[in-house]
Amino acid sequence: MFRKSAKILSVILAAAMMMTATPLSAQAGILSAGASVEGPNTTTIDEVVATSGVVVADNIEVQKTAPVAEPAAQTEVAPEVTAEPEVKPVMLSAGADAVKDTVIQEKEEETQISELVTVEDTVDVITEDTVSQNDLEDFSDLVIAQVNDYVNVRDIPSEEGEILGKLYDDSVGHFISEQNGWYEIKSGSVQGFVKAEYCVTGDEAVALVKDVSTRIATVTTTTLFVREEASTDSSVVGMVPIEDELKVTEEGVTEGWVKVSVEEGEGYVSTEFVTLSTEFVEAESKAEEEARLAAEEAARKKANAAAKKSSGGSSGGASVSGGSGTGGSVASYALQFVGNPYVYGGSSLTNGTDCSGFVMSVYAHFGVGLPHSSGAQRGCGYDVGGLGNAQPGDIVCYSGHVGIYIGGGQIVHASTAATGIKVSNASYRTPLSVRRIF
Numbered sequence: 001m002f003r004k005s006a007k008i009l010s011v012i013l014a015a016a017m018m019m020t021a022t023p024l025s026a027q028a029g030i031l032s033a034g035a036s037v038e039g040p041n042t043t044t045i046d047e048v049v050a051t052s053g054v055v056v057a058d059n060i061e062v063q064k065t066a067p068v069a070e071p072a073a074q075t076e077v078a079p080e081v082t083a084e085p086e087v088k089p090v091m092l093s094a095g096a097d098a099v100k101d102t103v104i105q106e107k108e109e110e111t112q113i114s115e116l117v118t119v120e121d122t123v124d125v126i127t128e129d130t131v132s133q134n135d136l137e138d139f140s141d142l143v144i145a146q147v148n149d150y151v152n153v154r155d156i157p158s159e160e161g162e163i164l165g166k167l168y169d170d171s172v173g174h175f176i177s178e179q180n181g182w183y184e185i186k187s188g189s190v191q192g193f194v195k196a197e198y199c200v201t202g203d204e205a206v207a208l209v210k211d212v213s214t215r216i217a218t219v220t221t222t223t224l225f226v227r228e229e230a231s232t233d234s235s236v237v238g239m240v241p242i243e244d245e246l247k248v249t250e251e252g253v254t255e256g257w258v259k260v261s262v263e264e265g266e267g268y269v270s271t272e273f274v275t276l277s278t279e280f281v282e283a284e285s286k287a288e289e290e291a292r293l294a295a296e297e298a299a300r301k302k303a304n305a306a307a308k309k310s311s312g313g314s315s316g317g318a319s320v321s322g323g324s325g326t327g328g329s330v331a332s333y334a335l336q337f338v339g340n341p342y343v344y345g346g347s348s349l350t351n352g353t354d355c356s357g358f359v360m361s362v363y364a365h366f367g368v369g370l371p372h373s374s375g376a377q378r379g380c381g382y383d384v385g386g387l388g389n390a391q392p393g394d395i396v397c398y399s400g401h402v403g404i405y406i407g408g409g410q411i412v413h414a415s416t417a418a419t420g421i422k423v424s425n426a427s428y429r430t431p432l433s434v435r436r437i438f
Contacts, residue, residue, distance in 0.1 A: 141174050144170065145168060146170075150169065157180055163286060170211075182194065182196060190282075215248035218276075219274055238416075300438050327391050337350070341420045342421065356370075356376075393437070
């Protein structure tokens with residue numbers, strides 16, 4: 001009777017233990033690969049790895065009976081840092097140790113790779129909430145001139161007021177106030193009043209922004225790769241140097257990338273290595289206009305004197321068309337080097353030069369110093385108002401590229417490594433501006 005009662009008691013105790021106890025492996029403090037501790041204080045392998053100090057970029061889903069999955073490939077998105085859950089220490093079996101070792105090894109390999117990176121766009125760090133620069137800009141206060149030539153900016157809201165400057169057609173100012181049919185604006189260095197009937201503002205102005213502005217990506221790293229697709233794995237279309245200004249042709253479509261125009265065609269650059277801005281033409285003050293005209297006249301005199309000491313011809317089956325004087329001499333001299341090689345970063349007219357080095361070296365022959373940057377050259381001299389007003393010797397500025405106008409709708413330029421210095425139709429790409437030095 002005693003034995004029978006003891007046996008029944010044992011069965012009851014065993015049943016109770018099965019209903020309340022955790023699995024044996026958990027009681028022993030051991031986890032095997034692919035298992036998790038069940039119960040009110042569930043602990044997974046992910047949490048164990050987290051408490052061990054190892055950073056895991058991609059979460060590893062661990063099923064109860066499935067094998068441990070390989071960690072996902074590292075993305076180019078910086079992982080979000082969150083507080084790690086507090087868990088009880090748990091011993092790891094050989095299988096879990098293998099997972100930990102794999103994560104550590106991958107982390108070490110990633111660190112070694114990042115230390116070897118020297119090209120600026122081979123690592124692209126993208127924030128999760130990248131917003132187009134346009135979305136951050138407010139154009140609601142713009143005042144845009146819509147006239148045949150220009151509207152005067154005066155010191156008082158009256159035609160009797162003194163002229164302070166000129167707001168040219170499609171030029172932009174910022175609205176300050178409205179008084180009796182006049183807008184008070186700030187544009188460039190000029191602050192004054194323009195007649196409201198010659199300008200648009202509010203929604204009308206915002207609708208014109210894309211037509212009167214240029215979206216520019218300015219390179220902020222030594223050499224930037226332009227890629228065929230919006231990926232660091234994509235092939236390189238071309239290279240552009242620091243401070244070059246590229247026209248943005250597409251933005252906000254691919255996170256962390258913008259599409260730009262370069263001499264080799266269109267391609268993508270990482271927004272990590274450019275500064276995005278919207279350019280408008282602003283008013284020119286009376287003093288600025290007088291200083292510009294005086295500087296242009298002085299430059300012409302200096303260039304004419306230098307041109308008398310220079311001589312040159314042309315080659316490549318092209319010749320200077322139209323124009324005369326110093327600008328014609330510049331164009332003729334530049335044509336001598338057609339067929340010579342293109343070399344990125346170079347400035348030798350015979351051994352190799354890039355586009356801005358070509359223009360710089362040609363003008364240096366005439367005693368004019370120009371910067372070795374297509375973006376910087378776009379700020380030299382003065383704008384003539386497009387190809388329709390171009391004369392031989394003018395600098396034709398494109399997105400990330402420059403050439404010298406030779407007349408007849410053509411330019412001579414150091415194009416690419418494949419073509420070298422050559423003659424092209426000036427409208428083969430849309431110019432950003434045409435600058436005249438002489």
